[in-house]
Amino acid sequence: xxxxxxxxxxxxxxxxxxxxxxxxxxxxxxxxxxxxxxxxxxxxxxxxxxxxxxxxxxxxxxxxxxxxxxxxxxxxxxxxxxxxxxxxxxxxxxxxxxxxxxxxxxxxxxxxxxxxxxxxx
Numbered sequence: 001x002x003x004x005x006x007x008x009x010x011x012x013x014x015x016x017x018x019x020x021x022x023x024x025x026x027x028x029x030x031x032x033x034x035x036x037x038x039x040x041x042x043x044x045x046x047x048x049x050x051x052x053x054x055x056x057x058x059x060x061x062x063x064x065x066x067x068x069x070x071x072x073x074x075x076x077x078x079x080x081x082x083x084x085x086x087x088x089x090x091x092x093x094x095x096x097x098x099x100x101x102x103x104x105x106x107x108x109x110x111x112x113x114x115x116x117x118x119x120x121x
Contacts, residue, residue, distance in 0.1 A: 004074035007103060008081050011111075015054055015066040027051050032109045039097075039113035063088040069096060078102045082116070094119055 010030050017023035027047040037044040037053070044050050058064075069082035080100045084093035096117040102110040 002072070002074065003106065004079040004103070005072045007101065007106070007108065008068060008072045008079060011099075011101060011108060012066050012068055012083060015057070017054075018058060020051075020055065023054065024051050027054075030108055032104050032107045035107075035109055035111070037111040037113070039111075040115060061085070061087070064094070067093075069093070077104065093117070 007030075010026070014023055014026050014030060017026060024047070027050055031047045031050065033046060035046060035050070037050050042053055044053055064085050064087050067084050067086070069084040072079050072081045074080075078100060080098065083097050083099060085095035085097075086093045095115065098114045098116055100110075100112045101108050102112075
């Protein structure tokens with residue numbers, strides 16, 4: 001497993017961590033202090049804002065699970081991968097997305113995300 005495979009898995013794991021103290025500790029070691037997370041609906045800076053976003057996501061979608069949806073494709077200081085979000089009792093993902101992470105000394109400095117599939121409103 002490459003360092004980017006591990007970094008992407010740690011990234012996914014933070015979205016599944018429901019214990020706030022463990023999640024905050026994981027985010028502090030995963031992200032640089034000035035990290036940015038940008039997707040079509042969010043523009044966040046720093047582990048604290050990212051934690052608040054994850055907590056709100058978990059509240060809105062209780063018991064949904066994030067998983068890697070593809071192999072991690074990486075070069076230099078960046079990696080891209082698909083992710084899935086599956087609801088409780090379902091086998092097919094409700095949400096599918098695509099993220100690019102940019103690393104700085106083994107930590108996430110930037111996340112650029114896209115949502116590829118979501119349920120109809």
